[in-house]
Amino acid sequence: MEELRCSQCSAKISIPDGYNLPFLKCENCGAHQKTPQASNEPTYSLLDPAARARSQQPVDLSSLPPLPPSEPLPKKQKWRSITEPIIASAARKEAAAKLGPKPMKATASVLSERAFIEDALGSHGMEMLMQLAASYMAELNEKTRAKAKSKAMQALMRTRVTAELASQALAYAEKSDEIDSILWDNYRSNMIRGLVIFAVGLVISALVYALAHPGWEFILFQVPFAVGLAYAVNAGINMAGIKIPALRNEMIHYGFIIVATLMILAYIAAGIWL
Known part of the structure; x- marks a missing residue:
């Protein structure tokens, strides 16, 4: 009994006597190993004299069943008639060369x-x-x-x-032109915001005066609606500046802010000291 080693796990594999298959399975790892008795060359079988004599005998085709009818072949298409190319004369070529190439017409729209x-x-x-x-x-x-x-x-x-x-x-x-409309909408929003502040401050002042009857402290509750009024008037000046460019001036803008601030401070001082 011959033995060989597995190429995967190096385990010994016993080859039984009379084993002539080309591969043998390893019981340890399951890998298939090639047996040394198997040959890599293919085996050819030669015809014996009786088989060679049968191959030389004629075959009787009459005993075979008839073939089914085949479909008719499609008809061959005729070649299409192709007209012969027109060859321009030398005079026509010379006249076309004198005229020059025809101008190409291209339609294009002006993109704004x-x-x-x-x-x-x-x-x-x-x-x-x-x-x-x-x-x-x-x-x-x-x-x-x-x-x-x-x-x-x-x-x-x-x-x-x-x-x-x-x-x-x-x-x-x-x-x-859209910039003016956007600025107008922004200034109008500022005016509405200033009027809302003015209204809220006015309501707060009225409630404090009616419920608490404060003294000089009441002037502090009047500051919010004064600031809101100044904010709304400033937005109105900016809106007028869109229609009257002379009003869109830095001196007018900051001058009004300074005047409004001084008026509010003077009002507070008068309410405290007087």
């Missing part, structure tokens, strides 16, 4: 600046552009406006817009 910017930014991007432009256009101080404009350009560039396109879009927004 707004359509170009809206196509690059999108509809939501246009709304953001107008709001950003309105945020620094409301500033009256040139330095403050320049800083706010720089922040607006950075906000546009964060949306993957080039610096050139952002500058062009802001320049278009500054001269657009």
Whole structure:
């Protein structure tokens, strides 16, 4: 009895006598090992004289069953008639060369600046552009406006817009008619907010005066509606500045704020000391 070692686990495998199969299974790991008795060359069987004599005998095809009828072959298509190419004469070629190539007609529509910017930014991007432009256009101080404009350009560039396109879009927004309507709406919102503060302060003052009957402390409860009134008047001046450009002046804006502040402080001082 021959033995061999498994190539996977190195266990000894006993080959039984008379075993002539090409592979043997290892009982330890289950891997198949090639037996040394098996040959890699294929085995050919030769015909004996009786088989060779049978192969040379003629075959009687009449005993075979008839074949089923085959389908008719499709008809061959005729070649299509192809017209012969037209060959231009030398005179026609010379006349065409003198005339030159025919001008090509191209129809193109003129793209407006707004359509170009809206196509690059999108509809939501246009709304953001107008709001950003309105945020620094409301500033009256040139330095403050320049800083706010720089922040607006950075906000546009964060949306993957080039610096050139952002500058062009802001320049278009500054001269657009929509800016005035946006500024008008913003100033109107400020006026409404100031009037609300004024009304709330007035109600608080009336309730304190009616219920507590305070002394000089009552002047402190009158400050909120005074501030709200000044806030609403300032928004009204800004709204008038849209229609009258002379009112959109830094001196007028800050002058009114200073005057309103002094009036409120004087009112408080008069209420305390008098």
